Amino acid sequence: QVQLQQWGAGLLKPSETLSLTCTVYGGSFSGYSWSWIRQPPGTGLEWIGEISHSGSTSYNPSLKSRVTVSFDTSKNQFSLKLSSVTAADTAVYYCARLSSGWPKWFDYWGQGTLVTVSS
Amino acid sequence: DIQMTQSPSSLSASVGDRVTITCRASQSISKYLNWYQQKPGKAPKLLIFAASSLQSGVPSRFSGSGSGTDFTLTISSLQPEDFATYYCQQSYSAPRAFGQGTKVEIK
Numbered sequence: 001q002v003q004l005q006q007w008g009a010g011l012l013k014p015s016e017t018l019s020l021t022c023t024v025y026g027g028s029f030s031g032y033s034w035s036w037i038r039q040p041p042g043t044g045l046e047w048i049g050e051i052s053h054s055g056s057t058s059y060n061p062s063l064k065s066r067v068t069v070s071f072d073t074s075k076n077q078f079s080l081k082l083s084s085v086t087a088a089d090t091a092v093y094y095c096a097r098l099s100s101g102w103p104k105w106f107d108y109w110g111q112g113t114l115v116t117v118s119s
Numbered sequence: 120d121i122q123m124t125q126s127p128s129s130l131s132a133s134v135g136d137r138v139t140i141t142c143r144a145s146q147s148i149s150k151y152l153n154w155y156q157q158k159p160g161k162a163p164k165l166l167i168f169a170a171s172s173l174q175s176g177v178p179s180r181f182s183g184s185g186s187g188t189d190f191t192l193t194i195s196s197l198q199p200e201d202f203a204t205y206y207c208q209q210s211y212s213a214p215r216a217f218g219q220g221t222k223v224e225i226k
Contacts, residue, residue, distance in 0.1 A: 035215075044206065044217055044218070044219045044220045045163065045206055045208075045217040045220075046217070047214050047215040047216065047217065050215075058213045058214075060213075060214045061120070061214065062214075094162055094163075096162075099168070103150075103151040103168075103169060103210040103211070104210050105153040105165055105168040105169075105208070105210055106153070106155070106163070106165060106208070107165055107168075107174075109162035109163060109164075110162065111162060112161075112162050
C-alpha cells in the first residue's frame with residue numbers, strides 16, 4: 001500500500017522560503033511523477049508543480065519564478081521550495097503521486113501540511 | 120492555460136437522491152478529465168479517471184461521462200458518506216487545472 005508522508009515548517013514570516021518534504025512508503029519511487037498541490041483556506045485546489053522520474057520539472061506559470069521541486073531517489077523523497085512567501089501563500093500543501101502512463105491523475109496523496117505566513 | 124468551470128458551486132440533496140455535477144473545460148481536453156472527492160480536513164480522493172473509469176474501491180453509484188469540453192459526475196443514490204466537495208481536474212496539459220469545486224450538502 002502506497003503512503004505519502006509529508007512534513008515541514010508550518011509557520012513562516014513574509015519573505016522566507018517555504019520548504020516541505022514528502023516521503024514515499026510502500027511502492028516504487030522510480031517510474032512515477034511527483035507533484036505538489038495547495039489549497040488556501042476555504043477555497044479550491046491549485047497545482048503548484050511536479051517532477052518526473054527523469055528529473056524534468058513543470059511548474060504553474062503563476063508560481064514558476066519562486067518554485068523548485070526536486071527529489072532524492074535514495075531516500076524515496078521529493079521536496080518543494082517556495083521562495084519569498086507572502087500571506088497569499090497561506091494554504092494547506094499536499095504532495096501527490098501522478099499515475100504511470102498517460103493520461104495521468106493524482107492517485108495517492110499526502111495528509112496535507114498547513115503553512116501559515118504571518119509577521 | 121485551460122480553465123475548468125464546475126456547476127453548481129453547491130447543492131443540497133437528500134439521501135437517496137440522484138446528483139449530477141457538471142464540469143466544463145475552456146477548450147477540448149478529449150477524455151483527460153478526473154474527479155476527486157474531498158471531505159473536511161482530508162486530502163482529496165480519486166473517484167473517476169479518464170472521464171469515465173472508476174477508481175478501484177470506489178462504489179459503483181459514482182459514474183462519470185463526457186468528452187471534449189463537457190463532463191458529468193453522477194451519484195446515482197446519494198449516501199450519507201457522500202456529503203463532501205467534489206473537484207474535476209484536467210490532465211490534458213500543464214498547468215493541471217482543477218475546477219472550483221462543488222459542495223454537496225444535506226437537505
